[in-house]
Amino acid sequence: MSYALTEEQLLIGQSARDFAKECLDPIAAELDHSAVYPAEMVKKLAKYDLLSLFLAGEYGGAEAGFVAFVEALEALARSSAAVANIVLNHSIAAWAIEHWGSPEQKQKYLGDLATGEKLGALAFYENGPLPGVGSDALVAKKQEEGWVLNGVKAYVRNAGVAGVYVVLATTDPESQGKALTAFLVDAAATGLKVGEAKETMGLRGCPVAELSFENVILAESAVLGSLDAGTKLAAETLAVYSLGEAALTVGIGQAALEHAAAYSKTRVQFGRPISALHAIQTMLAETATDTHVARIALRDAAQLFEEGKPFAVEAAMVKQFLARFGSKMLLDTCQVEGGFGYSEFMPLPRLFRDIAGTTLLEAPAEFPDKTIAAALLA
C-alpha cells in the first residue's frame, strides 16, 4: 500500500487548512472561552462541503473518501478542535445512517445531513457502566405498532443542535446490556428533552448534554439496522469514530508543536534562544515524531477502512498509541513554553484541555489493547 496521498486528498487537506486559517483561527480562542455553539460557522462548513465529505454523491455528499475526511479533520482541528469535533460527530452519525439505514431512512435523512440543514449526533453512552445497564438506562419497549422509549442518554455531543440522533437503547432491561438496538430519533420527537449543556474542560463550543426520553413514541421504521444488532453497530461506529478522533488529536498535537517550536526560537535565556538547548530540542523532536508516526498510522487505518478492508485492529493501535502519547505531546510542548505558555490567554492551555477530550475520555473505557491482543492471540 502506498502512504502517499493522492493529489485530491492533498488538495482537500490544503483547502480545509485554508478554510481553517481564514475562518477558524479568528474564532478559536473566543469559542473556547464562551463555549457558545458556533451556528454560523457550521453553516459555513456546510457551504464548503465539510459536512458531507465522504457521503455518497447521490445524497449530495462530496464522496471524497475517508482518508480525505481524516485529512480535513486534522486541518480543522489544528485551528479549532471543538469545531472539528462537531464535524466528526455529525459525519459519523451520517455514516451510520448511510451504512445501516434502509433506503427510506437514507432518503429521509442524508440529503439534509449533507447540506447541513440537519446535524447528526450519536447517543450511545449512558450514566450506567454500559448502555442498557444503569437505573436510568434507555429502554425501548415494543408496542403493537412501533416503540416507546424511556430513559436517559449521557455525554451526547451535538446535543440540542442535532436534527437527528442515532440512539442506542435496550429492548430488554434484564439482558445486562446485551439486547441493544439502534434507533433514529428526530430532535422534534415528543417527549425528547435535551438537558442543560455540560460545562466541559475542553472541546468547548461543541455542545455536550444528556438526552432524556419520556414516552418517546417511535415508528417501526425508526430502527436502524436490525433488531438487537446494536452492540455490533455501536462497536463498528465507534471504531470509525476513533479514526476521526485520532485526526483531532494529531491536529491538536501539530498545532501545539508549531506553537512551541516558534516560541523556542524567540525565547532567549542565558543569551541564546532556548531552541539551542538539548532538553528543549528533545521535547520538540519527540512531539514531532509522535505526531508524524500517529498521522501515518492513522492514514493507514483510514485507507483500510476506505477500501472496505478490516481496520479495527489498526484503528485500535492508533487509539492506543495516542492514548499514550497524545497528552504527552501537550505536556512536552507546555514544558517548552514554561510559564509563558501556561498563561490562559495563550493557545496551549486550550490545546491541552482539548487533547484531554480526544484522548482520555474514551480510550480507557474502550480498551483498545483488548482488540489488538484478541487479533494477535486468536
Add this chain to the structure above:
Amino acid sequence: MAGVFVFSEDLALARQLLTPALELKASLGEPLVALTTSEAGAKELAALGADRAIWLKTEAAPEQLALALADLLGKEQASVVLVGGTLRGKHVASQVAARLDAAMATDAKTLKIADGKLEITRVLYAGLAVAEEVLVLPAVATVPARTFLPPSAVAQAGAVETVELAGDARVTITAVTATGNEGVDISAASMLVSIGRGFRKQDDVKLAADLAGAIKAELACTRGIAEDEHWLPIERYIGISGQTVKPELYLAVGLSGQVQHMVGCRESKLIVAVNNDERAPIFEAADYGIVGDLYQVLPLLTAALKN
C-alpha cells in the same frame, strides 16, 4: 549613438535616477539622457548632470506613451534605460523592454556595469532573499523612489530638446480622481505608527492615531487592515504590493511582522514593536519592543511621549 537613459513622470524620482545613471554613464562612457514629461523638469534634469534632457511633449498619460517611447529609445540605441519605479513607470518599463526585446529588472536596489552588462540587486520571495542579476544590454530597470539621493547641480547644464509624442489611444481615460489620502505621502513620513490585526475594532485605531499625534507620526498599516477591514486607506498599507517606506522610526503595533509586510519597512532606521505575542516575528525584526497588550501599552506610551 548609445546612451544611459532615465525616465520618470515623477520629477523628484527622475532627479534621484540621475545618481545611479551618472555612475553607469561613467562606466560605459556613454552620454546620459533624461526624459520627462514637463519642460521645466527637462531643464532641471539638464542642470543636474544629464547631457541631454528631452521634454516629451504630449497630452497622453505615461502608460500611453510606452510604445512610442520604446521606438524613440530604439532609435537612440539606448544601452540602459532606468525608469522611476512608480506603478505607471513599471508599466512603461515592461512595455519598453518588450518592444526593444530587452532584459528588465523591477525594483533594482543597486546598479553597476560589469563586463559590459548591467548588474543589479533586487529582493526575491517577498523579501526573504536578495538576488544579484546580470542583464545583457540593452537593459531596462525600474528603481524605487528614495533609493538614491538626487545629485547636485553641475556647472554646465546639458541641452534641452523637445520631442512630440503621440499617445496610444486604445485605452481611454474617462476620469481621474485624486486619491483621498489627504495629500499625505506615507513613504515620505519620517515617523510611522503602523497597525495590524491586534486591533480588535475600527474604533480602537484611535489609540494608534493618538500615539501618532503625540509624536507627529503618520498612520500606516498591514494589508489586512487596509484591504480586508478597510480601516485605513489602501495608500497607507505597507508591504510587498503596497508602500515601501524607510522612516526614522517605524512603530509597529499589534502586527505580527510577516515577511510580506516587513519587506516594505525593513529599511527603516529604527523599528519598535508592541505585541502581546512574544514569539511574533516582529520582535526579531525590531530594535526595541514591548511584549504586552497594546490596549494597555499604547495609552501609557502616548502619555509618556507627549511630554
Add this chain to the structure above:
Amino acid sequence: MPNLLVCYKWTLDEQDIKINPADLSLDSSRAKGKISDFDRMALEEAAQIVEKQGGAVDALSYGTPAVKQSLKDVLSRGPNKVYYIADASAEIADGAVTAKVLAAAARKLGGYDLILVGEGSSDAFNQQTGPRLAALLGLPCVSFVAKMTLEGNTLTATRKLADCTEQVTVTTPAVVQVLSEINKPRIPSMKQVLGASKKPSGEIKLADLGLSPQELAPKAVRKSVKGFVMSRKNVIYKESNAEANVQKLVASLAAEGLR
C-alpha cells in the same frame, strides 16, 4: 459571452524556504509549490465574470515540469480548462522569455476577449508579464486594476495608482493586470476540489510554439541568491508591569535621539 484566459505561475511557497545561517544560501528542498498568491486574484476575477455573465475561462502556465502539480489546484478555482507548458527552461526563464512563451501560447490558442494576469509573481515579483504580454500580442494593456466590469466588448476598469484612481475603458481583446485588492480569492469547496479532476488539461509543447533558441535565451540571469538577514538590536521589554516597559522604551528612544 466572454472567453477569458488567466496566466498564472506555480511558485515555491516562500514560507517553506529556509536560510542556511552559515552561508545564507537558500534551502528550498522541502518547499511546497503554490499558485502564486497574486495570480489567485486574476483567477477569482475571471471566475466571477463568468459566473455573472457566462462564458469560459482557460488557465495557462509556463513552468518547470513541477507545473503539472498545479493543474487540479488551479482547476478547483474556477477555470474550465488549463493549458500548460512544462519545460525545464522555465527554471531560468526571465521576464522576456516568459512573456514570449505565454504570448506564443495565447496566440496559438487564440480567441480570447481578455487575458488576465496578477500583479506580480510571489517569488520574483517582477510585475512585467502583463504589460509585456500585451506589447508582444499587440493588445492594449490595462494595468493595476482595482475594479472592472465587462459589457459586451467594452471593459471598464478602475486603475489604482499612487496618487490617483483612473477610470478607463478599452475595447476587447485586451490584457488586464489586476491588483491584489480587486477581490478576495475563494477557498475552493471540497466539491470544487474534487470536480477539478473531471476538467480537462492540455499540454502545449514548447517546441510547438515556434520560438527560436535566441528567443528562449534569458537576457537577465541570476548570478547569486542570498538570504536576507535583518540585523536589529532586539532589545525587548517584557516585564509584567506595562508602565515599567513603557518607561524603558521611552528612555531607549531618547538614547537613539528620537525624543
